[in-house]
Amino acid sequence: MRRLLAVILVVGVVLPARNQTGGQTPSRPTPEDASGPHQDDEKKPGEAEPHASGGGLDTSGGLGNVSVSAATAQVQPADEKLRKQLELQQKQIQLLEKMIRLLSEQIQKAPPAGAAVEKLQTQTAMLEARTQQAAQRDQELAHAVDDLREEADAALRAGPELPATLRELFLPSRTNQSPLTIYGTLATNFEDFQDARSNFTSTVFSPHFYLLLNERFLLEVNPEIRSAEIGIESAQVDWFLNDHLTAVFGRFYSPLGFFNERLHTSWVYKTPDRPLLFEQVFPAPLSFSGLQLRGATYLGYRPVKLEYTGFVANGLSLDVERPTPFDFANLRATTDPFDDVNNAKALGGRLGLSFPTVGLIVGISGLDNGAYDRAGQHDLSAWLLDVSWHWGNWDFRFEFARTNQQAVPSAIHRQGYYAQVAYRPYNHPSRWLQRLEGVFRFDHVAFDGINLAATGLDFGSRERIPVDRNRYTFGLNYYFYPSLIGKVAYEINDELGFPERRDNGFIAQVTWGF
Numbered sequence: 001m002r003r004l005l006a007v008i009l010v011v012g013v014v015l016p017a018r019n020q021t022g023g024q025t026p027s028r029p030t031p032e033d034a035s036g037p038h039q040d041d042e043k044k045p046g047e048a049e050p051h052a053s054g055g056g057l058d059t060s061g062g063l064g065n066v067s068v069s070a071a072t073a074q075v076q077p078a079d080e081k082l083r084k085q086l087e088l089q090q091k092q093i094q095l096l097e098k099m100i101r102l103l104s105e106q107i108q109k110a111p112p113a114g115a116a117v118e119k120l121q122t123q124t125a126m127l128e129a130r131t132q133q134a135a136q137r138d139q140e141l142a143h144a145v146d147d148l149r150e151e152a153d154a155a156l157r158a159g160p161e162l163p164a165t166l167r168e169l170f171l172p173s174r175t176n177q178s179p180l181t182i183y184g185t186l187a188t189n190f191e192d193f194q195d196a197r198s199n200f201t202s203t204v205f206s207p208h209f210y211l212l213l214n215e216r217f218l219l220e221v222n223p224e225i226r227s228a229e230i231g232i233e234s235a236q237v238d239w240f241l242n243d244h245l246t247a248v249f250g251r252f253y254s255p256l257g258f259f260n261e262r263l264h265t266s267w268v269y270k271t272p273d274r275p276l277l278f279e280q281v282f283p284a285p286l287s288f289s290g291l292q293l294r295g296a297t298y299l300g301y302r303p304v305k306l307e308y309t310g311f312v313a314n315g316l317s318l319d320v321e322r323p324t325p326f327d328f329a330n331l332r333a334t335t336d337p338f339d340d341v342n343n344a345k346a347l348g349g350r351l352g353l354s355f356p357t358v359g360l361i362v363g364i365s366g367l368d369n370g371a372y373d374r375a376g377q378h379d380l381s382a383w384l385l386d387v388s389w390h391w392g393n394w395d396f397r398f399e400f401a402r403t404n405q406q407a408v409p410s411a412i413h414r415q416g417y418y419a420q421v422a423y424r425p426y427n428h429p430s431r432w433l434q435r436l437e438g439v440f441r442f443d444h445v446a447f448d449g450i451n452l453a454a455t456g457l458d459f460g461s462r463e464r465i466p467v468d469r470n471r472y473t474f475g476l477n478y479y480f481y482p483s484l485i486g487k488v489a490y491e492i493n494d495e496l497g498f499p500e501r502r503d504n505g506f507i508a509q510v511t512w513g514f
Helices: 002-020 031-035 060-109 113-158 164-172 325-329
Strands: 180-193 204-212 217-225 232-242 245-253 288-298 305-313 346-355 358-369 377-389 395-404 412-423 436-448 469-480 484-495 503-514
Touching: 288 346
Parallel strands: none
Antiparallel strands: 180 204, 180 503, 204 217, 217 232, 232 245, 245 288, 288 305, 305 346, 346 358, 358 377, 377 395, 395 412, 412 436, 436 469, 469 484, 484 503
């Protein structure tokens, strides 16, 4: 449109000028016109033209002709220039007329201007609305960020929103109450062997009390209650020195081996009874009264953890005034009393390596018990090796123990081991099969230095008779809940020195850990 207006303006200026000239070239004034009227025009009628005197030549006509010729010669170049300029203007006007016609055709072909304007107005309105919405969202986000900052600041100042009974545990001022936690085990057995009457044995109730005094001290007490007796398996105070070391005072579970400290609870180990070697090779359950230092740490940046435990305690003691060969042969008579029978103190410990990424734990333990009789003349020592591996649905345990014992009439050497494998199909589609677990365990014990002809065989039960033996246990467990288990097993006993004995049997157990 601006171009069209400019063209029209130019045409309006040029065309009037052309109309005034009538399309002809204007005549340029001559020198005579510029100098005023001729003499002939001023001469009066009847007046004679003057002539030169003396009859000479009349030069007035000759000089006038010469001036006119010179003036004509000067006017001709100027007229030629004006003519060329006029021709150029005519061409420009024709060009402008063509441009006007083209613009007129384009305007006629173009769509109506109203639709385009309406479209632009609509787009403008949409953009304005979106701008307002974006501004409103920015304000809402800014308010939300402010609210979050205020909530975070309030949570930092006032602490998390917890019930009052829990919130007081996190107060910087601490509380005047100590949280008490109670765990426990309840187990009952049934036995039916060839050499004895079937029997429901005494139910065992073993509660565990844990009292957290503060972040530094923990009190633990574990009594064991049977129908005929009450025993104290542990009663200790744990002092957490740092992340890698804990001091234990009081009566604590023996850290020797793996089973006694970590698997002795009935709902944790896989079979209804304990491995055979913990009857007459190395006693279990076993506790000591004394001082213990224990801890664990990772080796550098490797996924390998070093476990370490050391203790000094009263040790094993044979509390008999004049021990006989039977007393020396019966390891169950060598107990861990609260009162030491002599001044000797036992030293022991365990070193282990744990590989969490593959579920493997290995360890070696040692005990230097020193003198274990009242007279302080007979020493006892032991060492143990343990391997535990859990991978997927499989669980494998192996433990070896050897005990060297000075006795009368000769030294006694005891050794034994067990190997156990269990499989539970955790990922089976049937939930009933998921709760089943198959177990097989092989036990072997051997003794040297015990004269059964002198001691006899009355050691209380078949497992406690110190005779070379292999035992095969086939078991099946059903987990009603993770800590409520029903166990059944069939045991085959093979006394290597007494092939005539028939003491195979069936054993069952229901145990609940809470």
